[in-house]
Amino acid sequence: MSLQLVDDDLVGLAGAIWSSIVGQEAEPSPASTADLAEERTVTACVHISGGWHGSVSMVLPSGLAEQVAAVMYDLPPDELSQDDVLDAVGELANIAGGNVKGLIEESCELSLPVVAEGTSYVLAMPGSQVTSSVVLAHEGRPFALQIHERIDARG
Amino acid sequence: MKILVTDDSKAMRMIVIRTMRQAGFDGHEFVEADNGAAALTVILEDAPDLVLSDWNMPEMTGIELKEALNTAGITVPFGFVTSETTPEMRERAIEAGALFLLAKPFTVDDFREVLGSVGVG
Numbered sequence: 001m002s003l004q005l006v007d008d009d010l011v012g013l014a015g016a017i018w019s020s021i022v023g024q025e026a027e028p029s030p031a032s033t034a035d036l037a038e039e040r041t042v043t044a045c046v047h048i049s050g051g052w053h054g055s056v057s058m059v060l061p062s063g064l065a066e067q068v069a070a071v072m073y074d075l076p077p078d079e080l081s082q083d084d085v086l087d088a089v090g091e092l093a094n095i096a097g098g099n100v101k102g103l104i105e106e107s108c109e110l111s112l113p114v115v116a117e118g119t120s121y122v123l124a125m126p127g128s129q130v131t132s133s134v135v136l137a138h139e140g141r142p143f144a145l146q147i148h149e150r151i152d153a154r155g
Numbered sequence: 156m157k158i159l160v161t162d163d164s165k166a167m168r169m170i171v172i173r174t175m176r177q178a179g180f181d182g183h184e185f186v187e188a189d190n191g192a193a194a195l196t197v198i199l200e201d202a203p204d205l206v207l208s209d210w211n212m213p214e215m216t217g218i219e220l221k222e223a224l225n226t227a228g229i230t231v232p233f234g235f236v237t238s239e240t241t242p243e244m245r246e247r248a249i250e251a252g253a254l255f256l257l258a259k260p261f262t263v264d265d266f267r268e269v270l271g272s273v274g275v276g
Contacts, residue, residue, distance in 0.1 A: 020260030021170060072166040074173065084165065091164040094211070095259045098238025110211055110239055112163070 003052055003104060003131070005147060010134045014145045017095050018138065022071050029137035033144045036061065043123055044089040044115040046097030051106020053150035055125055056097040058089065060143040062117060065089050086115040096145055127152035156183045159203040161194040161220070162236070163212040171207060171236055178266040180275070191215025195223055198231060205275060210237035210244065221251045232273065236261070
């Protein structure tokens with residue numbers, strides 16, 4: 001099956017996660033994912049397999065990731081380890097992935113999150129293509145939520 | 156009341172505990188575990204009065220934890236706090252004896268409502 005999800009759904013999901021977890025609003029941004037790739041970022045990804053095959057990824061600039069993690073842990077950013085920050089962004093992707101999985105009628109499994117941080121890296125998912133991608137901003141700092149569908153696994 | 160919060164994300168455990176306190180459950184003692192197997196150990200050693208558990212975790216998932224408790228005859232009140240809330244999972248959770256399945260992202264009111272509905276105060 002294909003996942004019936006429009007960009008507005010993703011914006012709503014990202015906004016709900018942000019307001020619940022971060023406690024603040026995130027608004028749609030005119031920035032693109034290419035803009036994000038120009039700086040150091042944290043990317044967290046979860047995979048969905050079963051009736052639908054694909055992945056859900058969240059990309060945050062490292063500075064924003066640290067800011068969000070500080071809110072989640074209720075600690076100053078300088079008291080957080082890199083593991084704390086990666087854990088926090090991984091959980092955001094996990095929540096997004098779990099909610100996307102909930103939109104799939106067939107039975108599926110959700111993986112644990114995989115998280116990477118760095119500059120100028122490529123997130124490769126062979127056989128997949130980005131089918132939905134939205135960029136929102138928190139206090140003017142953009143972050144992205146994307147759906148990658150395994151085209152070669154379409155039934 | 157001693158409440159065990161089980162989630163493989165340390166950040167999420169902190170958010171669950173903070174949200175519980177914001178929802179008015181601030182007079183309780185919170186203990187933590189980062190997977191189902193660790194939670195089982197805590198339950199056997201510390202006998203919490205309520206277990207809040209994520210579903211998808213390494214080592215032992217939340218539903219495997221609940222089923223292990225059932226097998227051992229341990230009837231501690233148990234609820235899921237998870238990003239995955241498909242009808243299939245909700246059915247499996249209730250069949251296993253879970254009191255509720257609360258979806259992430261959640262609000263303070265969600266916690267107040269679901270815990271109030273099962274008599275936790």
